[in-house]
Amino acid sequence: xxxxxxxxxxxxxxxxxxxxxxxxxxxxxxxxxxxxxxxxxxxxxxxxxxxxxxxxxxxxxxxxxxxxxxxxxxxxxxxxxxxxxxxxxxxxxxxxxxxxxxxxxxxxxxxxxxxxxxxxxxxxxxxxxxxxxxxxxxxxxxxxxxxxxxxxxxxxxxxxxxxxxxxxxxxxxxxxxxxxxxxxxxxxxxxxxxxxxxxxxxxxxxxxxxxxxxxxxxxxxxxxxxxxxxxxxxxxxxxxxxxxxxxxxxxxxxxxxxxxxxxxxxxxxxxxxxxxxxxxxxxxxxxxxxxxxxxxxxxxxxxxxxxxxxxxxxxxxxxxxxxxxxxxxxxxxxxxxxxxxxxxxxxxxxxxxxxxxx
Ligand SMILES: Nc1ncnc2c1ncn2[C@@H]1O[C@H](COP(=O)(O)OP(=O)(O)O)[C@@H](O)[C@H]1O
Ligand SMILES: [Mg+2]
Numbered sequence: 633x634x635x636x637x638x639x640x641x642x643x644x645x646x647x648x649x650x651x652x653x654x655x656x657x658x659x660x661x662x663x664x665x666x667x668x669x670x671x672x673x674x675x676x677x678x679x680x681x682x683x684x685x686x687x688x689x690x691x692x693x694x695x696x697x698x699x700x701x702x703x704x705x706x707x708x709x710x711x712x713x714x715x716x717x718x719x720x721x722x723x724x725x726x727x728x729x730x731x732x733x734x735x736x737x738x739x740x741x742x743x744x745x746x747x748x749x750x751x752x753x754x755x756x757x758x759x760x761x762x763x764x765x766x767x768x769x770x771x772x773x774x775x776x777x778x779x780x781x782x783x784x785x786x787x788x789x790x791x792x793x794x795x796x797x798x799x800x801x802x803x804x805x806x807x808x809x810x811x812x813x814x815x816x817x818x819x820x821x822x823x824x825x826x827x828x829x830x831x832x833x834x835x836x837x838x839x840x841x842x843x844x845x846x847x848x849x850x851x852x853x854x855x856x857x858x859x860x861x862x863x864x865x866x867x868x869x870x871x872x873x874x875x876x877x878x879x880x881x882x883x884x885x886x887x888x889x890x891x892x893x894x895x896x897x898x899x900x901x902x903x904x905x906x907x908x909x910x911x912x913x914x915x916x917x918x919x920x921x922x923x924x925x926x927x928x929x930x931x932x933x934x935x936x937x938x939x940x941x942x943x944x945x946x947x948x949x950x951x952x953x954x955x956x957x958x959x960x961x962x963x964x965x966x967x968x969x970x971x972x973x974x975x976x977x978x979x980x981x982x983x984x985x986x987x988x989x990x
Pocket of ligand 2: 668669670939940
C-alpha cells in the first residue's frame with residue numbers, strides 16, 4: 633500500500649499543499665519547526681482518524697481558520713481516496729472514496745500506517761497509559777469492532793464513576809450500580825481477550841526481531857498485564873469487593889483501563905532494570921513487530937512514517953531499520969541528510985520551509 637498524492641488545506645502550518653509521493657522512500661528534510669512532523673501527522677490522521685500529537689482536533693486547524701482538510705490518494709489493489717474535514721465547531725467529517733462515513737470506525741481498515749517517532753523510544757520508560765495506547769491504536773487499525781468496544785467501555789466507565797460520586801453524596805443508592813457493572817464486565821472482557829491475543833502475537837514477533845538486532849545475545853519477552861482476571865465472574869467479583877473503596881474515591885479501581893504491557897530481557901523487567909540502550913532496542917523491536925503483524929493481518933504493507941528517528945539510533949539499529957524501510961513505502965523526516973539517510977535509495981527528496989515544499 634502506498635500514498636500517491638497528499639493534499640492539505642489549512643492543516644497546521646500548511647495553507648495549501650499538494651504533493652505527489654514516491655511508492656518507495658520519501659525524504660522530507662528541513663530546519664526545525666517548518667512542518668515536517670505536521671505532514672506525517674496528516675498521513676497518520678488518515679489511518680486512525682486522530683492526531684498522534686494531540687487529542688484536541690482544533691489544534692490541527694491553521695490559526696485563524698475554521699476548517700482543515702486532508703485528502704489522500706493511495707494505492708491498494710486499486711486507487712482509493714480519503715478525505716477528512718476537521719472543523720473548529722467539533723464536527724468532523726470523513727469520506728471514503730467519495731462516500732461520507734457515518735462513524736469514524738469506517739475509516740479503520742482502509743489505510744494503515746506505522747509511525748515511529750522519538751517519543752516512541754520512551755515507550756518503555758513512560759507510564760502504562762502510553763503502552764495501553766500503543767496496544768489500542770494497533771488493534772484498532774486492523775479490527776474496527778475493537779474500537780467500538782473501547783468506546784462503549786469508556787462510556788460505561790464514565791457513567792459508573794459519576795454514579796459512584798452520587799452514591800457517596802447519598803443522591804443514589806448502591807443497588808443502582810449493578811446494571812453498570814454488568815456492562816462494564818461484558819465490554820471489559822472482550823477488550824481483555826483481544827489484548828491478550830494481540831500481545832501473544834506481539835510477543836512472538838518481537839522476540840524474533842530482538843534476537844536478530846542483538847545478535848542472539850538478548851531474549852525479549854512481552855507479556856500482557858491484565859489488571860483483573862479475564863473471566864467475567866472474576867471481574868464481577870472484583871468490582872463487588874472494591875465497591876466501598878470505589879464509592880470513597882469516586883472512581884473504579886479495577887478493570888482494563890489499568891492494564892499494562894510488561895517487557896522482559898533475559899528475565900529482568902526492562903521497564904525497571906533496562907539500560908537506556910535496551911529500552912530503545914525494545915521499542916524498536918516492538919515497532920518493527922507492529923509493521924510485520926499489520927502486514928500479516930491485512931495482507932498489505934503499511935506505510936512507514938519515521939519522524940526524525942534515524943539520528944536517535946546508533947548505526948547497528950539504523951541498519952536494521954533500513955531493511956524495513958526498503959520493503960515499505962516510507963516517509964522519513966530529518967533535519968539534515970546525514971550519511972545513514974544518504975545511503976538509502978530515495979525515490980523522492982523534498983525540502984519543507986515554513987509550511988511549503990520548496
Ligand atoms: N494550528 C496551527 N496553525 C498554524 N501553524 C501551526 C499550527 N500548529 C503548529 N503550527 C506550526 O507548525 C510548526 C511546527 O511544525 P512541525 O511539523 O512540528 O515542525 P518540524 O519541521 O520541526 O517537524 C511550528 O512553526 C508551529 O508554529
Ligand atoms: Mg518534527
